[in-house]
Amino acid sequence: MVVAFRMLPEVVWSMPRYGSLNIHGSLLPDLRGAAPIQWSIALGDRLTGLTAFSLNHAIDEGDILAQTEVEIGPNESFDSLYDRMAAQGTQLALSVLHEMGSEAHPRFTQNKEAKHRSAPKLGPEFAKLESLETAKMIHDRIRACDSVPGASLPSPINPAERFKLFSSSWNSSGLPGHPIDLYYIIDNEGIRINGSDGFADILEVQWPGKRRMQTSEFLRGSLLRGSFALNGQKFE
Numbered sequence: 001m002v003v004a005f006r007m008l009p010e011v012v013w014s015m016p017r018y019g020s021l022n023i024h025g026s027l028l029p030d031l032r033g034a035a036p037i038q039w040s041i042a043l044g045d046r047l048t049g050l051t052a053f054s055l056n057h058a059i060d061e062g063d064i065l066a067q068t069e070v071e072i073g074p075n076e077s078f079d080s081l082y083d084r085m086a087a088q089g090t091q092l093a094l095s096v097l098h099e100m101g102s103e104a105h106p107r108f109t110q111n112k113e114a115k116h117r118s119a120p121k122l123g124p125e126f127a128k129l130e131s132l133e134t135a136k137m138i139h140d141r142i143r144a145c146d147s148v149p150g151a152s153l154p155s156p157i158n159p160a161e162r163f164k165l166f167s168s169s170w171n172s173s174g175l176p177g178h179p180i181d182l183y184y185i186i187d188n189e190g191i192r193i194n195g196s197d198g199f200a201d202i203l204e205v206q207w208p209g210k211r212r213m214q215t216s217e218f219l220r221g222s223l224l225r226g227s228f229a230l231n232g233q234k235f236e
Contacts, residue, residue: 004064022053027050041076049067126144129137130153152165156228159233167204167205
């Protein structure tokens, strides 16, 4: 069995009698790549899964040995989903390893012609929220970046700095009638990302130079209040 994040030479993965088994965090061929769990959350999926497959010359394209589905909670973070999938992945691997020597164990060639999404390695831009178009997209990206690297926005105090947002809770009721479609509010009730499609309550934040803390704790120690564009500009 192999659990790795880089291409292994054929002399290594072809060494075992029945080939080398890998576990991937999606239902292949969907979300091939380095970060399938983060991308599945960021894309708003409510269902993902695990795939046991045989290694070959291409990345994540070997024969499928077994798959299992995993539901994603509407407010579930990457850390939570990863822990659950790691436990289920262990059981899937043990089950497949037990059966790999059997000629009756099925293998399914991946459909190379079918359209599927990719899950490339995460870059710095993945955590920046200001380019996203809806409140739901922001909510999903916050969950995908929790706890590392932490989703972020420009600080309304100093736009050259950024603050991080964690633990988002989604509500599909929009709050229309504001001067821009997508913005955030800091008031005595909390921090809320609002859009025409709904809003996300931010439960934890990390201000520049500060530790991660509950939003209620941050509000007790800060006088910052108001409505802000995603670039940090305040408006009335």
